[in-house]
Amino acid sequence: MLNELQRPVHREVLLLRVNGEEHQVLVPVHATLLEVLREQLGLTGTKHGCELGECGTCTVLVDGRPQLSCLLLPVQLEGHEITTVEGLGSPAHLHPLQQAFLELGAVQCGYCTPGMLLAAKALLDRNPKPGRRQIEEALAGNLCRCTGYATIVDAVELAARRMGA
Amino acid sequence: MSTDGELEVVGRPLPRVDAVARVTGTARYADDLQLPRMLHARILRSPHPHARILSVDTAAARRIPGVKAVLTGMDLPIRYGIMPVSQDERALEFEKVRFVGDPVAAVAAVDEETAAAALDAIRVSYEPLQPVMSIEEALRDPVDEPIHDPALTRQRGNVHRLVSYEFGDVEAGFAAADHVREDLFFYQGNTHLPMEQHSALATYEDGRLTLWSSTQVVHYVHRALAKVLELPMHRIRVIGAAHGGGFGGKTDPFSHEIVVAKLAMVTGRPVRCTLTREEVFYAHRGRHPVLIWMRTGVTREGRITAMHVRTALDGGAYGSYGPATVFYTGTLQTVTYAIPAYKFEGVRLFTNKAPCGPKRGHGTPQGRFAIELHLEKIARELGLDPVELRRRNYVRPFTRAVNWLRVTSCGLEECTEKVLQASGYRGRPRRPGHGMGFAASAYMSGAGTPIYWNDMPHSEVQLKLDRTGVTAYCGAMDIGQGSDTVLATVVAEELGLRPADVRLVTADTDATPVDLGSYSSRVTFMAGNAALEAARRMRRLLVEAVAEATGVQGDLDEIEVREGRVGEVSFEQACQLATTRFGALSTSGSYRPPRIAGPFKGSGVGPSPAYSYTACVVDLDADARTGLIRVNKVWIAHDVGRAINPLAVKGQVEGSVYMALGEALMEEQVYRKGRHKWPSMLEYKSPTVLEMPEIETFLVETVDPEGPYGAKEAGQGPLLPVIPAINAAVFDALGIWIDETPITPEKVLRALDARARGQEARYGPRRFPDVDYGAPIRVDPPDPHDLRVGEELERAFAAAGR
Ligand code: FES
Numbered sequence A: 001m002l003n004e005l006q007r008p009v010h011r012e013v014l015l016l017r018v019n020g021e022e023h024q025v026l027v028p029v030h031a032t033l034l035e036v037l038r039e040q041l042g043l044t045g046t047k048h049g050c051e052l053g054e055c056g057t058c059t060v061l062v063d064g065r066p067q068l069s070c071l072l073l074p075v076q077l078e079g080h081e082i083t084t085v086e087g088l089g090s091p092a093h094l095h096p097l098q099q100a101f102l103e104l105g106a107v108q109c110g111y112c113t114p115g116m117l118l119a120a121k122a123l124l125d126r127n128p129k130p131g132r133r134q135i136e137e138a139l140a141g142n143l144c145r146c147t148g149y150a151t152i153v154d155a156v157e158l159a160a161r162r163m164g165a
Numbered sequence B: 001m002s003t004d005g006e007l008e009v010v011g012r013p014l015p016r017v018d019a020v021a022r023v024t025g026t027a028r029y030a031d032d033l034q035l036p037r038m039l040h041a042r043i044l045r046s047p048h049p050h051a052r053i054l055s056v057d058t059a060a061a062r063r064i065p066g067v068k069a070v071l072t073g074m075d076l077p078i079r080y081g082i083m084p085v086s087q088d089e090r091a092l093e094f095e096k097v098r099f100v101g102d103p104v105a106a107v108a109a110v111d112e113e114t115a116a117a118a119l120d121a122i123r124v125s126y127e128p129l130q131p132v133m134s135i136e137e138a139l140r141d142p143v144d145e146p147i148h149d150p151a152l153t154r155q156r157g158n159v160h161r162l163v164s165y166e167f168g169d170v171e172a173g174f175a176a177a178d179h180v181r182e183d184l185f186f187y188q189g190n191t192h193l194p195m196e197q198h199s200a201l202a203t204y205e206d207g208r209l210t211l212w213s214s215t216q217v218v219h220y221v222h223r224a225l226a227k228v229l230e231l232p233m234h235r236i237r238v239i240g241a242a243h244g245g246g247f248g249g250k251t252d253p254f255s256h257e258i259v260v261a262k263l264a265m266v267t268g269r270p271v272r273c274t275l276t277r278e279e280v281f282y283a284h285r286g287r288h289p290v291l292i293w294m295r296t297g298v299t300r301e302g303r304i305t306a307m308h309v310r311t312a313l314d315g316g317a318y319g320s321y322g323p324a325t326v327f328y329t330g331t332l333q334t335v336t337y338a339i340p341a342y343k344f345e346g347v348r349l350f351t352n353k354a355p356c357g358p359k360r361g362h363g364t365p366q367g368r369f370a371i372e373l374h375l376e377k378i379a380r381e382l383g384l385d386p387v388e389l390r391r392r393n394y395v396r397p398f399t400r401a402v403n404w405l406r407v408t409s410c411g412l413e414e415c416t417e418k419v420l421q422a423s424g425y426r427g428r429p430r431r432p433g434h435g436m437g438f439a440a441s442a443y444m445s446g447a448g449t450p451i452y453w454n455d456m457p458h459s460e461v462q463l464k465l466d467r468t469g470v471t472a473y474c475g476a477m478d479i480g481q482g483s484d485t486v487l488a489t490v491v492a493e494e495l496g497l498r499p500a501d502v503r504l505v506t507a508d509t510d511a512t513p514v515d516l517g518s519y520s521s522r523v524t525f526m527a528g529n530a531a532l533e534a535a536r537r538m539r540r541l542l543v544e545a546v547a548e549a550t551g552v553q554g555d556l557d558e559i560e561v562r563e564g565r566v567g568e569v570s571f572e573q574a575c576q577l578a579t580t581r582f583g584a585l586s587t588s589g590s591y592r593p594p595r596i597a598g599p600f601k602g603s604g605v606g607p608s609p610a611y612s613y614t615a616c617v618v619d620l621d622a623d624a625r626t627g628l629i630r631v632n633k634v635w636i637a638h639d640v641g642r643a644i645n646p647l648a649v650k651g652q653v654e655g656s657v658y659m660a661l662g663e664a665l666m667e668e669q670v671y672r673k674g675r676h677k678w679p680s681m682l683e684y685k686s687p688t689v690l691e692m693p694e695i696e697t698f699l700v701e702t703v704d705p706e707g708p709y710g711a712k713e714a715g716q717g718p719l720l721p722v723i724p725a726i727n728a729a730v731f732d733a734l735g736i737w738i739d740e741t742p743i744t745p746e747k748v749l750r751a752l753d754a755r756a757r758g759q760e761a762r763y764g765p766r767r768f769p770d771v772d773y774g775a776p777i778r779v780d781p782p783d784p785h786d787l788r789v790g791e792e793l794e795r796a797f798a799a800a801g802r
C-alpha cells in the first residue's frame, strides 16, 4: 500500500515578510500560513479554533486586511506584508487597542484576543471613527465564548477615541 | 487593608494580573508549547456508535517511516473516570466502542501528517451493535446488549444512576393545595465550544512524567494518570498551561492526556496532541439533554405546598460527572423557593452519543428552566403576577431547606427589585410581538463535599516570603475567569500591596498544594479563603519582625500594613527585616467547607458553603411571521456576596448571559443515524457579536459571613435565569409556550400553527416515559431555623438516632 507520505512532498523556499522582518522558510506547498507562523517562525500568538475558516481565531493582517491564516497558503504571500499580534505592540509599548482590551476586561481566557485585536486594527486603519454597528460588523466573523462581546466592542470604541485624540 | 478594615484593592475594577501576556500573544497555551525532538500524536476514533472491537491491526502503521510508536487499548487497559463510582472509561478502548469518536488507537510520529497517515493505515474490524440514541430507547430492553456491563453499573439495561427522595410529606402537601398543576419540559443538550481545542504535551525524563495540559483541574488529571499508568503520584507532574476556555468541558481527565503521557514513556521523547475541532465535539462532557416532569401544589395565594419532580437524563456513552448531574437537575430548586414538601426522582441513562458532563451550571439549568416556566404558568393560571408568586415563595436568608441545604446570605429580593425597577417590567408598554420575561435562580459557591471522599482541605495556599518579595502558590487553575487575579488580590489586600506585586505560581502539582480546580464555581470562595488565611498569617509575621526591629511596643494590630508599607518601613524593608529575623518565611492557609450535608445517603450533592442568587428580565421581539426572535435587552442582577474584582465579576455575568442566549435560541448537540449532526463551528450555531443584546448588569453585595471578604460565586449562576426568562418573554409576546430549548423559529411557527388549529398553543414534549425509580429514600425535613454545622450538627444527628 502506498500512503501519501511515500509520494514526494513538494516544498518551496519562500521569503515571507512578517511584522516587518524577512524570514526565509522552506515549506511544503500545502502548509497553511497558520502552521508556518506557529510551527516554523515561533509566532504562537496567532491562535486557532478550527483550522477550517469558521471561527476567526487565526485572523492576521495581510497588507492591512484581516485574513484567516488557516486558509492562506504562504506560497501566495511572497511580497505581501503579514502582521500578527506580535507585530501589533509589545508589553512595553502596547497598541491602544491592547491597552483598551486590558483596561475594560475585554480579555478573559484571551484565546480569541489576537484575532479580535487584528480584526479591530484593520477596521480602525480603514475607518478611524467607526460607529458601534460598524465595529460589530467588523468583528462578526470572530467568535468569543467568554466575554459576551460587549466589553470587546467597548474596548474598540475606547481605542478609537484615544487614537483620534 | 487598613487597621480599621477599609479595603484597598478588593472591590476595585483592576485589569487581570495576566492581561498583558494575553493581549500581546505571549501567554503560552498548551498547543503553543514545543520541546526539542517533540513528536506529534493523533488518535484513531470509532466510526460506529456502538460496536464490538474484533481486532486492531497496527502492523502497516508501524512500518510508515516517521512513526515512532503505536498504542492500542491493550497498552492502557485500566479504567478511569472522574467519579469514583463511575470508573468506566479507557484511554483507548479494546473491547467495544460506545459512540462515534470513542478512542481506539494512537500514534506518535515526527509530524502530524505522518501521524494522520498512520491512523489511516490502522485496520480495526468491528461488529456493529444496535445503537441506543434516545432516552426512550435507553429505557427499553437493549436489542443487542447494554452499553456498559451491568456487572459494573449494577443497574438494569442502560440505566446509569437512579435517585429517589421524598423530603417531608408530599401527599399531605398536595392535599393541602388549592390548585395543582403538572408540566413537561425538554432541555436539549449543547456543548461548551471553548475557542481553544484541547491540547496536552508530555515528557518522561529521569523516571518522571511531566504533562502540560489545557485542563481545568490539574489534580484530577494527576490522579487519573497515576491510576492508569500505575505510577506513584510523586513521579508525575501536571501543569496547567495558559487556558483557552473551559466552561466545564475540560474538567474530566481525557484520553489524549493519558495517551501522550504513555507515548512519551514509550518513545522517550516529548509528545504533544491537540484535538481537532471535530474531536472537541466528541470530547464533549456538555449539557445533558433532560426530560422533566413537574407537579406543584399551591394555595390560592400562590404559596407552594408540595412539589414533585421527575427527570430523565440522556448521559451519552460514559459516566463522567453524571452521578452528580442527576442530583443537580433537582436538588437546588429548594434553595430558591421554600418548598415545604419535595419529592425528586431522577434517572441517568447511557446512550451511544458523546458523553455528557458538567457545563456551566452543571445539571441545574435544565431544572431551573422547568421550574421557572412551571411557576410562570401557575401564576398565569391563578391570575397572579408571575413575579409576585415567586416572591411569595422566595427562601429567606439564613434558613435550612426541606432537603437540608443550608442557605446563608441571600439577595434574591434585592436582585428582583433591581431588575424590575431598571427594566420597567411592571408597566411595560404593549405592542404586538413584543414581550418581557422574568426569572430568578440560585447557584453554589463550590460543592460542599469533594468528588472523591476524603477529609482533607478543598483548597490550600502557601505563601513564601524572602528578601525579594512574596509568592503565592496554589493548585487553582485560571481558565480565563480570573482566579489568579483573585488570589493576587486577596494576598495584596492583606499585605498592603497591589495585585501585580504578588508573584503567583498556580496549577503545577510539583510546586503548588492541592486545590480541587476550576469547576462548580468554587475557586473564589475556597481558594480565596485559603489565600486569606495564609496571607493573614504572613502579615502577622511581617508585623512582628518590623515591630521588633523598629522597637515598636504594644498592640501589633495597630501597625498599618497598607500602600506598600508595614508600619514605618517599606514592604521591601519589611521583607528584609522578616528574613533577618526568621529566615525565608512560609505560611499556609487552607479551606474546608463546614460539614453541612444532611443525615441521609446522597446528601453530599447540593450542599455549598454559600449560594449566589440572580434575577433577570429579558426584553424581546418575536416575529409571528418568521418565528425569529430578537432579544433587545437583558437586565441582570447578581448577588455575588462581594465583588473582589467588579470588572472580572461583570465579565462573568455578561459571559453567562451570552452563553445562556446561545442555549436558549440556537445551540444544540443533536445526532442523526448514530452520528453527531454538526461537529463543526460553522453548523453548530453560536451567537456572534451581531446577535448580542445590550446587557445591564447590577452587582448585589450581601457580604456572606463565610466568603472571603463576603464573596460568593459569579461564573455560573448568572446563566440560569436568562433561559427561562426568554421563554416567558416569548409567551408574553406571542401567547405561546415553547417548553423546550432551543427556541428555533420552526418551533415558534409550529406552536402558532397549533394554536391556529385550535390546539394547545405550545411546542414541547408530550409524554414522560415510565421509569421505575424505586421506593424513595424518605427524609424528615430539618427545623428551617437550625443552622448548626460541623460537629455540632453531627452530634445533633447522633442524638436523634439518624
Ligand atoms: S482557525 Fe478557525 S478560522 Fe482559522
Ligand code: FES
Pocket: A106, A107, A108, A109, A110, A111, A112, A113, A143, A144, A145, A146, A147, B195, B244, B245, B480
Ligand atoms: S476571551 Fe476567551 S474566547 Fe474570547
